[in-house]
Amino acid sequence: DQQVKQNSPSLSVQEGRISILNCDYTNSMFDYFLWYKKYPAEGPTFLISISSIKDKNEDGRFTVFLNKSAKHLSLHIVPSQPGDSAVYFCAASGTSGGKLIFGQGTELSVKP
Amino acid sequence: DAGVIQSPRHEVTEMGQEVTLRCKPISGHDYLFWYRQTMMRGLELLIYFNNNVPIDDSGMPEDRFSAKMPNASFSTLKIQPSEPRDSAVYFCASSKKNIQYFGAGTRLSVL
Numbered sequence: 001d002q003q004v005k006q007n008s009p010s011l012s013v014q015e016g017r018i019s020i021l022n023c024d025y026t027n028s029m030f031d032y033f034l035w036y037k038k039y040p041a042e043g044p045t046f047l048i049s050i051s052s053i054k055d056k057n058e059d060g061r062f063t064v065f066l067n068k069s070a071k072h073l074s075l076h077i078v079p080s081q082p083g084d085s086a087v088y089f090c091a092a093s094g095t096s097g098g099k100l101i102f103g104q105g106t107e108l109s110v111k112p
Numbered sequence: 113d114a115g116v117i118q119s120p121r122h123e124v125t126e127m128g129q130e131v132t133l134r135c136k137p138i139s140g141h142d143y144l145f146w147y148r149q150t151m152m153r154g155l156e157l158l159i160y161f162n163n164n165v166p167i168d169d170s171g172m173p174e175d176r177f178s179a180k181m182p183n184a185s186f187s188t189l190k191i192q193p194s195e196p197r198d199s200a201v202y203f204c205a206s207s208k209k210n211i212q213y214f215g216a217g218t219r220l221s222v223l
Binding site: 032042045098102103105 | 116154157160167168203205210211213216
């Protein structure tokens with residue numbers, strides 16, 4: 001049973017517009033959520049995170065929103081840039097420092 | 113810090129051979145994780161260590177896979193004997209708190 005789901009395998013956005021990547025989870029014990037970005041032939045790199053006590057966290061062009069009642073989080077990138085083209089993974093954790101449960105990833109393509 | 117270092121970056125071997133993947137975590141991190149990425153299964157956790165002790169190896173696919181962490185700065189993932197279906201990218205990651213930092217991965221091809 002997949003506890004973290006990213007239902008959109010791919011997303012295409014025009015440069016300068018907003019990119020919205022979505023993630024759903026099933027386990028209410030998750031208390032920390034992360035987004036990673038992955039370029040081809042590289043390992044995933046940490047992008048932004050949010051604790052379950054918050055509903056929003058912002059870092060420059062990147063904002064993560066958490067809706068605990070809906071068990072849903074989203075990553076907003078605005079404005080989108082061609083260099084943002086990558087695979088984005090959401091991940092969830094229920095224990096500090098413990099394992100992360102990853103979604104399947106969404107491939108974002110930002111067109112110039 | 114140089115980040116998580118994995119070696120080799122690429123490994124091509126023949127079915128039945130032993131394969132050893134290596135990982136040096138970030139200094140000071142007390143958690144180490146081994147993942148495998150495939151098209152079919154995405155990014156799956158194989159095993160993780162805390163303070164060099166294996167905590168959860170439920171993701172290890174079968175007895176052909178083994179992992180060790182003899183000290184805080186080194187871990188290995190061994191496949192013996194290797195099979196074509198083991199072909200994948202294997203990632204090592206380390207963490208101190210919630211954020212895991214990944215190495216560049218080892219792309220394994222078993223012919």
